[in-house]
């Protein structure tokens with residue numbers, strides 16, 4: 001279970017603090033593939049960043065006994081001055097990977113960067129960076145993968161591969177997925193959370209969640 005305990009999150013702005021969540025108490029159930037539905041600006045990516053630990057709530061805390069990925073394919077934590085290989089080993093170490101050689105091999109094979117794997121990431125195209133980030137994430141065994149529009153990474157061939165790898169992962173681990181593509185949510189998820197005006201509602205029945213979400217958008 002992932003437990004949000006009195007989570008308040010705001011961003012300061014010229015108009016004053018802009019609150020995304022105010023004293024939010026919510027338990028995200030375990031053992032399900034969950035779609036996160038909400039309109040633009042509802043707070044999906046903000047919630048993801050807090051779940052991944054890359055941003056903190058201003059107040060409250062998030063507690064979990066599960067090992068959560070960072071948002072798959074997000075190139076945060078990738079250092080432009082370092083090569084793909086150096087980034088891989090660094091990310092592996094930070095995430096407690098024990099067999100760094102085999103991790104490096106997996107990432108190199110999956111990202112298909114060829115000789116560029118040893119060049120600094122600053123020389124990569126954005127698609128190549130995203131492929132490295134995706135490969136680094138997918139090659140670690142997490143309990144839950146956070147997927148933020150991640151399956152649109154790379155060219156059509158890589159997209160297909162990324163999708164197939166997520167299908168494989170979803171057999172052993174769980175996913176929390178943000179996508180504006182409802183068919184993608186239907187394919188991967190069995191339940192959903194609808195975010196609206198700082199509130200989170202969990203629906204065991206995915207179709208019910210989709211109709212609530214789409215109802216908000218008519």
Ligand SMILES: Nc1ncnc2c1ncn2[C@@H]1O[C@H](COP(=O)(O)OP(=O)(O)OP(=O)(O)O)[C@@H](O)[C@H]1O
Pocket residue numbers: 011012020038039040041042043044045046047
């Ligand atoms: N770093 C930031 N600084 C200031 N405001 C931010 C920051 N990040 C997000 N916001 C604001 O927080 C709100 C929620 O943004 P967020 O990106 O989490 O929404 P989202 O649901 O993921 O939207 P989308 O569907 O458009 O990706 C928005 O109003 C956004 O402008």
